[in-house]
Amino acid sequence: MQRLGDTTAFKDRNLRLKGADIATQRGWTGVPNFILESDKISIGAKLTYAMLLKYAREEDECFPGQDRLAKDMGSGLRSVVRYISELETVGLITITRRGQGRPNLYTIHLKASFWRKHK
Numbered sequence: 642m643q644r645l646g647d648t649t650a651f652k653d654r655n656l657r658l659k660g661a662d663i664a665t666q667r668g669w670t671g672v673p674n675f676i677l678e679s680d681k682i683s684i685g686a687k688l689t690y691a692m693l694l695k696y697a698r699e700e701d702e703c704f705p706g707q708d709r710l711a712k713d714m715g716s717g718l719r720s721v722v723r724y725i726s727e728l729e730t731v732g733l734i735t736i737t738r739r740g741q742g743r744p745n746l747y748t749i750h751l752k753a754s755f756w757r758k759h760k
Contacts, residue, residue, distance in 0.1 A: 670691055670694050670695040670698060671694075672687070672690065672691045672694060673751060676690055676691075676733075681731060682727055682728070682731060682733075683724070683727060685716065685720055685723070685724045685727075686724045686727040686728050688714055688716075688724070689710065689714065689721065689724040689725060689728060690728055690733060690734070690749070692705075692710060692713060692714055693705075693728075693734065693747050693749055694749060697747075697749060704739075704743075704744045704745060704746045704747065705744060705747075706744040707721050707722060707725070707744075710725075725747075732750060733749070733750050734747050734748060734749055734750065735747070735748040735750065736748075
């Protein structure tokens with residue numbers, strides 16, 4: 642199998658991926674650059690957004706429980722609640738509360754225009 646670092650697209654980059662193949666054993670999640678570069682949300686909110694993308698890509702839906710999010714992120718439950726609220730406040734996610742002990746359904750919005758670079 643061809644390694645990602647050997648592909649033409651990565652030949653002239655200043656990033657070296659050692660030991661990676663085209664899809665690492667556990668996969669990976671692409672996060673839009675406007676999220677990574679934003680000064681409008683905390684690093685915890687950025688990680689939460691990335692985790693929601695990860696769950697959505699794996700299952701085609703996104704409704705992890707907050708306990709699972711906290712465990713997977715290595716974070717506390719209160720922090721996860723705060724990060725989710727932060728993402729909802731800026732319009733990057735919409736939360737549908739499903740009640741009766743069922744986890745919320747998260748709709749992820751990919752709004753790059755929300756954070757246009759200031760000149």
